[in-house]
Amino acid sequence: MSVARSSSMWPTMTQGERRFIHAIDEIVAKPGEGKALLDDYMARYAPGARERGLHLEQVLVSPPMWLDDQSNTLTFRWSIADTGGWWQMRFVGGNDPAVAAWWTEVDARAVSRRRFFAVEPVDIEGVCDV
Amino acid sequence: MFKLTRLVTLADPARLAPLADELRALARMHEAWRTLVAPTLPGSHFGGDLLAHFVFDSAGQRDAFGTALAPLLAGNAVDGADYQGSPDGKQAPDLANGVYRVLLLSVDDGTDPESVAQFEAETRMMPHYISAIRNWQLSRIEAAIGERRWTHVWEQEYAGAEGLLGPYMLHPYHWARIDRWFDPECPERIVDARLCHSFCALEASIL
Numbered sequence: 001m002s003v004a005r006s007s008s009m010w011p012t013m014t015q016g017e018r019r020f021i022h023a024i025d026e027i028v029a030k031p032g033e034g035k036a037l038l039d040d041y042m043a044r045y046a047p048g049a050r051e052r053g054l055h056l057e058q059v060l061v062s063p064p065m066w067l068d069d070q071s072n073t074l075t076f077r078w079s080i081a082d083t084g085g086w087w088q089m090r091f092v093g094g095n096d097p098a099v100a101a102w103w104t105e106v107d108a109r110a111v112s113r114r115r116f117f118a119v120e121p122v123d124i125e126g127v128c129d130v
Numbered sequence: 131m132f133k134l135t136r137l138v139t140l141a142d143p144a145r146l147a148p149l150a151d152e153l154r155a156l157a158r159m160h161e162a163w164r165t166l167v168a169p170t171l172p173g174s175h176f177g178g179d180l181l182a183h184f185v186f187d188s189a190g191q192r193d194a195f196g197t198a199l200a201p202l203l204a205g206n207a208v209d210g211a212d213y214q215g216s217p218d219g220k221q222a223p224d225l226a227n228g229v230y231r232v233l234l235l236s237v238d239d240g241t242d243p244e245s246v247a248q249f250e251a252e253t254r255m256m257p258h259y260i261s262a263i264r265n266w267q268l269s270r271i272e273a274a275i276g277e278r279r280w281t282h283v284w285e286q287e288y289a290g291a292e293g294l295l296g297p298y299m300l301h302p303y304h305w306a307r308i309d310r311w312f313d314p315e316c317p318e319r320i321v322d323a324r325l326c327h328s329f330c331a332l333e334a335s336i337l
Binding site: 083086087090093094095099100103107112113114115116117118119127128130 | 260296297299300301302305306309310312313314315316317323
């Protein structure tokens with residue numbers, strides 16, 4: 001893995017063309033809210049996230065049916081090109097009041113929520129070698 | 131140690147060198163134990179043009195200095211903090227010709243104390259994972275001035291700016307772990323988005 005300075009202001013660790021950083025949103029919707037929350041996420045949040053450089057790799061719904069009296073868990077896995085892309089996403093999203101307002105709304109419609117970042121085990125040594 | 135830090139954005143940039151001299155002279159008059167007054171380096175963000183940091187033996191000395199300092203800084207935009215620094219870690223007590231970095235941050239009013247304690251504990255572990263941080267202190271602020279009611283000051287020393295701009299920013303313990311306390315997209319966020327990130331050249335360790 002190489003560490004390089006990008007032409008932008010962001011520090012960058014690259015790994016060829018692989019998008020090796022994953023951003024995962026895990027949302028436990030309030031009972032009966034799962035389908036509507038998924039639709040809103042895809043219509044109102046996902047386009048902006050794509051503009052910030054995230055690529056939506058996978059959407060999962062658990063259990064695999066829409067519940068009206070219990071919670072569905074929605075999982076969204078995004079990929080990010082490198083640490084420079086991560087900081088770009090973070091800076092742009094973190095300074096957009098509309099993004100913060102979106103998550104405030106989601107938190108009101110969710111029982112709980114997590115966002116976390118991950119890499120495959122094979123990438124751990126490289127990502128820590130800074 | 132009783133500390134006072136000011137990040138000064140000058141109304142008149144030509145005043146940088148004369149004001150720095152005046153601050154150093156005032157610090158000598160008030161018998162500051164340690165003094166660092168230096169122009170900030172490119173890459174600082176809301177970090178001012180001049181970074182001024184002073185350490186005193188007593189709160190009384192520090193507060194008297196702060197009172198005398200205020201007229202010298204009048205007319206400029208100033209963010210700053212008064213606090214009691216306690217040594218957290220010193221891997222390089224003889225560090226010379228390095229970089230001093232300070233982050234002023236504001237934890238939301240009403241944040242539960244357990245979350246604040248966890249944020250502080252995890253932040254103090256950064257040097258464990260990011261060896262470029264040579265000396266460090268995380269302190270709660272007693273008195274703040276500026277754009278926010280600053281609650282914490284996170285000070286570090288590096289062998290050079292590359293340690294701050296490289297390993298500190300690139301290591302996953304920073305962006306994939308600590309940053310969730312700062313990121314409005316993460317439910318754990320407790321820190322206001324407005325931060326003062328300032329760094330300058332350092333002749334000898336002051337932490």
